[in-house]
């Protein structure tokens with residue numbers, strides 16, 4: 339319960355939009371002795387307690403929680419008024435700036 343609250347709170351902090359989240363449960367069988375959190379999925383690998391790691395190829399991060407679960411945070415849904423539109427983000431930017439870009443054609447910028 340505490341962990342879920344933490345994730346929701348973190349989500350709100352990271353972006354003023356809704357964001358998808360996921361939890362990878364701690365698995366003692368696969369976690370190396372020197373790692374606090376570990377998962378094989380998305381080449382995340384080992385994380386230190388409290389460490390954040392960008393998931394390569396995705397606009398998302400993995401966070402090693404205090405209970406050794408890993409929280410996955412991705413991009414949310416955003417709505418804009420026409421003529422503005424939402425374009426795909428740039429994966430070379432850090433999270434959460436990589437999520438999307440809001441483009442308004444009539445702006446002179």
Ligand SMILES: *[C@@H]1O[C@H](CO)[C@@H](O)[C@H](O)[C@H]1NC(C)=O
Nearest residue numbers: 363364365366367368369378
């Ligand atoms: C932990 O990982 C092992 C090896 O992949 C797997 O067999 C086991 O079912 C996992 N345990 C849990 C609780 O998911």
